[in-house]
Amino acid sequence: MTTALAVRYARYGDPGVLSLDAVELPEPGSGEVRVAVGAAGVNPYDSKARRGLYASAGAPAEPARVGLEYAGTVDALGPGVTAWSRGDAVFGLAPGSAATHVVVPADGLVAKPGWLTFVQAAALPVACETAYRAIRLLEVRTGDVVLVHAAAGGVGLVASQLALARGARVIGTAGTANHEFLASLGIEPVLYGDGLAARVRTIAPGGVDAVLDASGRGVLPVSIELAGGPERVVTIADGSASQYRVRATWSADLPLPQVFQTLLPLVEQGTVRVPIAATFPLEQVAAAQALSESGHLRGKIVLTVGSPD
Numbered sequence: 335m336t337t338a339l340a341v342r343y344a345r346y347g348d349p350g351v352l353s354l355d356a357v358e359l360p361e362p363g364s365g366e367v368r369v370a371v372g373a374a375g376v377n378p379y380d381s382k383a384r385r386g387l388y389a390s391a392g393a394p395a396e397p398a399r400v401g402l403e404y405a406g407t408v409d410a411l412g413p414g415v416t417a418w419s420r421g422d423a424v425f426g427l428a429p430g431s432a433a434t435h436v437v438v439p440a441d442g443l444v445a446k447p448g449w450l451t452f453v454q455a456a457a458l459p460v461a462c463e464t465a466y467r468a469i470r471l472l473e474v475r476t477g478d479v480v481l482v483h484a485a486a487g488g489v490g491l492v493a494s495q496l497a498l499a500r501g502a503r504v505i506g507t508a509g510t511a512n513h514e515f516l517a518s519l520g521i522e523p524v525l526y527g528d529g530l531a532a533r534v535r536t537i538a539p540g541g542v543d544a545v546l547d548a549s550g551r552g553v554l555p556v557s558i559e560l561a562g563g564p565e566r567v568v569t570i571a572d573g574s575a576s577q578y579r580v581r582a583t584w585s586a587d588l589p590l591p592q593v594f595q596t597l598l599p600l601v602e603q604g605t606v607r608v609p610i611a612a613t614f615p616l617e618q619v620a621a622a623q624a625l626s627e628s629g630h631l632r633g634k635i636v637l638t639v640g641s642p643d
């Protein structure tokens with residue numbers, strides 16, 4: 335068999351359960367393309383899935399793949415694909431992207447502009463799509479005071495910058511190590527944890543107009559308190575949302591190319607910046623996920639396949 339490599343795990347557990355396995359080279363079907371992956375973003379979802387948080391019980395039915403997003407080069411076209419050519423640089427969302435190759439629907443690809451490296455492009459899909467979805471749900475507009483929990487993380491950082499671009503004032507929770515960085519982007523930092531409501535009221539005595547919970551660490555009650563109700567609170571990370579009558583959003587609501595039609599110009603102008611916290615070669619995926627699970631990142635972790643840029 336012609337082989338590819340893919341990160342997989344056959345049982346749930348610590349990062350040590352991950353292995354880089356030889357697998358059959360996937361062939362694109364009708365309307366699909368195969369991408370030779372140059373870089374793949376790392377997300378908290380990868381570690382949560384590996385720990386079995388989304389499984390009812392037992393081991394994965396078959397070795398599970400890892401990863402959600404990638405940047406790379408089109409290297410094979412399935413029947414009927416005319417919009418792309420071999421060699422095109424692209425990025426997008428794909429389950430199992432921590433691999434040398436992924437097969438994806440041709441209509442979900444975004445063309446990678448030359449001014450983005452593969453590493454930079456692989457850091458964008460999840461953070462940008464999720465943040466854009468949340469900011470639209472919150473209907474953030476000029477003059478709003480918006481509180482973003484976990485503002486230095488992948489999603490929180492993009493959401494904060496999108497809210498600023500809409501003319502909002504943004505208050506972001508973060509550890510003290512990230513305060514100067516957030517302030518440099520125009521985000522007003524406050525420390526998360528006990529006493530948060532009082533710290534926010536010190537700088538926003540009237541409370542806030544809207545809240546994005548990108549933390550998922552039990553911040554819905556304080557968010558409702560500060561926003562004066564659950565109507566303009568949205569979480570992307572707290573499964574108890576319905577208990578608080580807060581809206582939660584879990585999956586994309588727009589095609590990715592449409593999302594990036596709006597967001598790529600903002601990335602190019604520097605209105606939206608997604609810093610790379612660290613890169614690891616694909617072989618070191620366990621170390622990458624361990625760092626992701628440590629929970630204190632500024633921006634994104636990205637896996638590299640070969641020497642992509």
Ligand SMILES: NC(=O)c1ccc[n+]([C@@H]2O[C@H](COP(=O)([O-])OP(=O)(O)OC[C@H]3O[C@@H](n4cnc5c(N)ncnc54)[C@H](OP(=O)(O)O)[C@@H]3O)[C@@H](O)[C@H]2O)c1
Nearest residue numbers: 378484486487488489508509526549570571583584630631
């Ligand atoms: N629903 C969806 O569609 C969707 C999509 C993507 C992600 N998510 C979820 O959204 C969450 C954020 O994802 P992400 O990729 O942005 O994660 P991430 O980049 O790993 O976020 C890490 C951030 O969390 C912050 N943090 C750590 N402890 C905190 C605390 N006690 N209170 C507040 N913030 C704290 C850290 O801030 P400091 O470094 O400043 O301490 C760090 O900047 C995850 O739970 C993820 O699974 C959901």
